[in-house]
Amino acid sequence: MSYTLWMAAAPVGGPGRGSHRGRADARSRCIVIPRGDRMAWVERDVVALVDDCVHGEIHRFLCAEGWRVHRATGLQDLAKQLQGHTFHAGLVQLQRAGNNRLFELVGRQRSLQWIALSDPAFWRPGPQHRNFLAGVYDFHSLPVDSQRLAISLGHAWGKGQLLQHPEAPFETLEEYGIVGSSPAMLSFAHMLRKASKTDAPVLIAGESGTGKELAARAIHDMSSRARKPFVAVNCGALPPHLIQSELFGHEKGAFTGAHQRKIGRIEAADGGTLFLDEIADLPLSLQANLLRVLQDKVIERLGSTQSVQLDIRVLAASHVDLLDAVAKDLFREDLYYRLNVVKLVVPPLRDRHGDIELLAQALLDKFSWETLGKVKGFSQQALRAMNQYAWPGNVREMVNRIRQGIIMAEHPYLTPEDLGMERRAACAPGLTLDGARAKAEADAIRSALRRCQHNVSEAARELGVSRATMYRLLERHALIGPSLRATPPEALHTLAGATERNA
Numbered sequence: 001m002s003y004t005l006w007m008a009a010a011p012v013g014g015p016g017r018g019s020h021r022g023r024a025d026a027r028s029r030c031i032v033i034p035r036g037d038r039m040a041w042v043e044r045d046v047v048a049l050v051d052d053c054v055h056g057e058i059h060r061f062l063c064a065e066g067w068r069v070h071r072a073t074g075l076q077d078l079a080k081q082l083q084g085h086t087f088h089a090g091l092v093q094l095q096r097a098g099n100n101r102l103f104e105l106v107g108r109q110r111s112l113q114w115i116a117l118s119d120p121a122f123w124r125p126g127p128q129h130r131n132f133l134a135g136v137y138d139f140h141s142l143p144v145d146s147q148r149l150a151i152s153l154g155h156a157w158g159k160g161q162l163l164q165h166p167e168a169p170f171e172t173l174e175e176y177g178i179v180g181s182s183p184a185m186l187s188f189a190h191m192l193r194k195a196s197k198t199d200a201p202v203l204i205a206g207e208s209g210t211g212k213e214l215a216a217r218a219i220h221d222m223s224s225r226a227r228k229p230f231v232a233v234n235c236g237a238l239p240p241h242l243i244q245s246e247l248f249g250h251e252k253g254a255f256t257g258a259h260q261r262k263i264g265r266i267e268a269a270d271g272g273t274l275f276l277d278e279i280a281d282l283p284l285s286l287q288a289n290l291l292r293v294l295q296d297k298v299i300e301r302l303g304s305t306q307s308v309q310l311d312i313r314v315l316a317a318s319h320v321d322l323l324d325a326v327a328k329d330l331f332r333e334d335l336y337y338r339l340n341v342v343k344l345v346v347p348p349l350r351d352r353h354g355d356i357e358l359l360a361q362a363l364l365d366k367f368s369w370e371t372l373g374k375v376k377g378f379s380q381q382a383l384r385a386m387n388q389y390a391w392p393g394n395v396r397e398m399v400n401r402i403r404q405g406i407i408m409a410e411h412p413y414l415t416p417e418d419l420g421m422e423r424r425a426a427c428a429p430g431l432t433l434d435g436a437r438a439k440a441e442a443d444a445i446r447s448a449l450r451r452c453q454h455n456v457s458e459a460a461r462e463l464g465v466s467r468a469t470m471y472r473l474l475e476r477h478a479l480i481g482p483s484l485r486a487t488p489p490e491a492l493h494t495l496a497g498a499t500e501r502n503a
């Protein structure tokens with residue numbers, strides 16, 4: 001059975017009730033949804049773990065609004081009810097049962113959307129609640145505003161119903177911290193799930209900050225190696241003179257300063273998954289050694305002639321086009337084909353239509369505890385600015401902007417200025433898509449530079465690009481002002497040249 005999409009946003013009893021195409025029928029405890037020329041009747045159940053007082057407050061109201069409330073008497077009863085019935089929405093009171101077993105139980109439910117009721121005087125989120133907070137659909141302070149609860153319960157139920165729908169071909173990756181339900185992300189999630197079922201190497205491509213490392217982690221967590229180590233190595237961040245010993249380890253006395261045996265990162269991943277991020281930055285000399293690891297699953301520590309047999313799965317990521325690097329003799333072709341058995345491409349944020357608000361809200365939920373919930377949401381202007389922006393630094397840029405906004409905000413609703421997005425970021429009429437992207441990119445760079453007092457390295461970090469890429473972008477957008485010209489021109493060229501490989 002399938003329902004029209006707007007059903008998820010058709011709360012019962014909220015403001016504008018008469019204008020909604022769905023209406024509640026309290027006697028039959030159903031929501032009435034017109035589908036084409038006929039009506040569909042859908043029963044709406046909600047499971048609730050709340051104390052007597054809250055139950056008394058909400059039970060009558062929710063029943064009158066057409067909800068069937070299944071009250072759990074405790075954690076065990078909740079677990080039993082969840083096993084015996086498919087719920088799309090749940091209510092959980094945090095002050096009463098805010099313990100780890102509850103958070104675990106709540107986090108395990110895939111499609112069920114939870115609404116948390118809490119009394120801020122009794123329950124305050126801490127860092128250990130991050131995952132839980134990111135997974136909860138909505139929060140309400142006690143005493144409950146019934147009208148608002150009915151609205152968000154309607155939304156939560158609709159979302160849960162859509163996610164649980166047996167005909168839905170794709171599932172999101174939210175349980176792995178990857179937010180997004182746009183068609184591009186659902187299709188990516190579908191492929192990622194398939195990739196996780198094998199032991200084959202996976203090459204994860206995608207622009208900087210799109211979530212390649214998160215994707216690698218999700219593949220590992222879904223795989224049969226989930227209980228074994230996940231070792232991530234950023235090949236671009238290792239100093240060239242240390243890279244071999246970092247990756248392969250060394251024996252005592254292998255070189256001056258090698259006072260004791262050291263297990264390298266590859267060996268540390270034995271039994272689990274080795275994730276090689278920014279693989280294009282691996283020097284050619286080490287690419288040959290890595291090829292051997294992939295082919296024979298053996299390594300030799302520096303200073304040793306003994307081979308160590310390993311059982312590892314290799315995942316690699318790159319934001320540069322590796323085939324292009326192969327064509328330029330910067331990357332070994334044989335290694336490329338060894339790594340590229342399965343290829344996943346993480347879509348850039350600008351192509352994830354519909355995900356911007358979802359992601360922004362999830363990030364706000366994740367980070368707002370840092371200021372004890374001082375920030376409640378986004379202003380309409382901020383949402384518009386975010387939706388119109390090209391996000392050259394992808395999700396990482398969004399993370400940075402929202403964190404900064406939360407810290408700097410003077411009001412409960414973040415404005416475009418709090419996010420470092422000027423209102424004029426909106427597209428000017430007559431601008432082509434490429435023109436709009438270029439303009440947005442230049443605006444983002446200007447704002448980042450301003451925020452970082454024109455410190456190029458810091459601004460590059462904030463935007464999620466390398467320093468070399470940053471210089472190339474500065475040149476492209478003619479943004480190299482007097483303060484930046486302090487960098488010697490030859491250094492600029494070297495950097496820009498290096499970037500051709502990277503960007």
Ligand SMILES: Nc1ncnc2c1ncn2[C@@H]1O[C@H](COP(=O)(O)OP(=O)(O)OP(=O)(O)O)[C@@H](O)[C@H]1O
Nearest residue numbers: 177178179207208209210211212213214319395396
């Ligand atoms: N879909 C997502 N949902 C929630 N957070 C995300 C998502 N994608 C990325 N992030 C967050 O964005 C930041 C950047 O993600 P990540 O490091 O995985 O990107 P990357 O593509 O590996 O970047 P790079 O190419 O620079 O290595 C991290 O803080 C990550 O948690």
